[in-house]
Amino acid sequence: MTMRRRITRLEQVLPPPNPDEALRQKRWEKVWARFFRQLEQAAALLSPEEEQAVSKALANLADDKPFDDDGLRSPYTYWLQDLRNGWSRLPKLAPAAMKELVVAWSSPGVSGGVVCKSCGVEYPHQNYRPVLAACPGCASREWDWAHLVERYHRAWKELDGYVGSRIVGGVT
Ligand SMILES: [Zn+2]
Numbered sequence: 001m002t003m004r005r006r007i008t009r010l011e012q013v014l015p016p017p018n019p020d021e022a023l024r025q026k027r028w029e030k031v032w033a034r035f036f037r038q039l040e041q042a043a044a045l046l047s048p049e050e051e052q053a054v055s056k057a058l059a060n061l062a063d064d065k066p067f068d069d070d071g072l073r074s075p076y077t078y079w080l081q082d083l084r085n086g087w088s089r090l091p092k093l094a095p096a097a098m099k100e101l102v103v104a105w106s107s108p109g110v111s112g113g114v115v116c117k118s119c120g121v122e123y124p125h126q127n128y129r130p131v132l133a134a135c136p137g138c139a140s141r142e143w144d145w146a147h148l149v150e151r152y153h154r155a156w157k158e159l160d161g162y163v164g165s166r167i168v169g170g171v172t
Contacts, residue, residue, distance in 0.1 A: 024086075024164045031083050031090050031163055038090075042098035050099075053106040075110040075124060082113060082122055087146045089120030089162040093137055100136040107131050114143040120156030122146055 046054060061074035082088045101123060110124040116135035123132045134141045144152060150165055
């Protein structure tokens with residue numbers, strides 16, 4: 001087998017990374033870093049009771065494999081997973097706004113979120129009722145169900161802090 005043919009075969013076995021996927025991965029790394037940076041800033045504002053609830057939710061996150069499909073999950077897993085899937089967005093938030101979100105997501109019985117139509121921030125719901133009356137990011141009261149967001153065109157999908165649509169090349 002000639003070297004050229006060997007290389008061609010290798011290329012077939014190991015296709016180059018999809019540029020869209022590589023870009024998404026980079027954006028995800030940025031959002032992930034922003035999440036923890038803003039979480040740290042928000043942590044300074046927590047009351048002792050809030051700190052306890054947030055620590056508990058974070059401990060679950062650390063114990064679990066965050067993106068595993070079985071077992072108990074930290075409520076923050078839903079939030080992070082939706083960010084990674086391109087169902088919501090994490091803009092730069094003031095520490096007070098991030099604190100409101102972090103506390104809301106540590107509420108018991110949270111199993112998913114709603115996404116602000118205007119800025120893409122996701123906040124949790126309990127039994128299909130949003131935990132917060134308005135978006136901590138921009139005060140809008142209009143939201144979409146997180147799992148339906150990919151069907152809609154929303155202006156926030158053009159902004160930073162958004163990882164991207166799950167449907168590569170799809171209409172967003
Ligand atoms: Zn908003």
